[in-house]
Amino acid sequence: MDTAFLSNLLLVVDTGSMAEAARRVGVTPAAIAQQMSALERELGVTLFVRAGRTVIPTEAGHRVIERARGLVADFADLKAHALEGEATGELRIGTITTALLSLLPDVLANFAREFPRAKLLIRAGTSMELYDTLQRGDLDVAICLHPAFALPKAYDWHLLREEPLVVLAPARLAHEDPHELLRREPFIRYDRTLGGGKQADRYLHAARIVPHELFELNALMAIAMMVDRGLGVSLVPDIVSPMTSALSVARLALPVQTEPRRFGMVWQRASPRARLIQGLLQCADEAVAASLARGE
Structure with missing residues (x-):
């Protein structure tokens, strides 16, 4: 079973449509549909029913999806463990839109120079959406506003910028x-x-x-x-x-x-991608320092 198919299955569920999932991974909707059909044949169950332009998981689909999240996360952790000691791998970043259009381009430019073999996946959303996604294990790090509640001890927070x-x-x-x-x-x-x-x-x-x-x-x-x-x-x-x-x-x-409004980075302390997260954090601090030096 191809783990990429399982990952795309979760993307179909989270976006609610095969067309949107296809757009996000850069393939055609027909390719995603073929992958879902391949999974259904291999598992011997129907995973979705169509409702207009959206797809709704069947009862069997819900059971598969629940296990698939863990399998996809475990495989990503296994890959990260195999690459431990190397500045490679995949880092999934969630960001609020204002950071994406202000500080983040400079951060990513720094990161690309320092970690040319790393792959970044970036998702935009509101701060609360990003917290939820981080807790589900679908993100490695979120660049967002500081929450109004105390973060669990399993998470670290680093302030990037204050905005009065x-x-x-x-x-x-x-x-x-x-x-x-x-x-x-x-x-x-x-x-x-x-x-x-x-x-x-x-x-x-x-x-x-x-x-x-x-x-x-x-x-x-x-x-x-x-x-x-x-x-x-x-x-x-x-x-x-x-x-x-x-x-x-x-x-x-x-x-x-x-x-002031405070935004920064939050991540799980025990993340298997700790080296890439620390690299991103250093690149972010450098971008903030450069911005302050320019008087911004």
């Missing part, structure tokens, strides 16, 4: 009072289901500011671009990204100090 809340405004308004801007200008709200959006909402309530809300978005880069276009102002974590460096926006400090 700032008022994002068109450059022409750079010398105005940030609270006055929040009260007067159209307000582009950062999604309140996300950590930074919740923090911004708490600040507005504490400062007794009721903004004239224009719309609510879950993408910080898109918010920065809309502020650049003069659509309004926003209250967001102070991110640094090459994608925003050319924008004509001002980042105004708040008159009342707030707890």
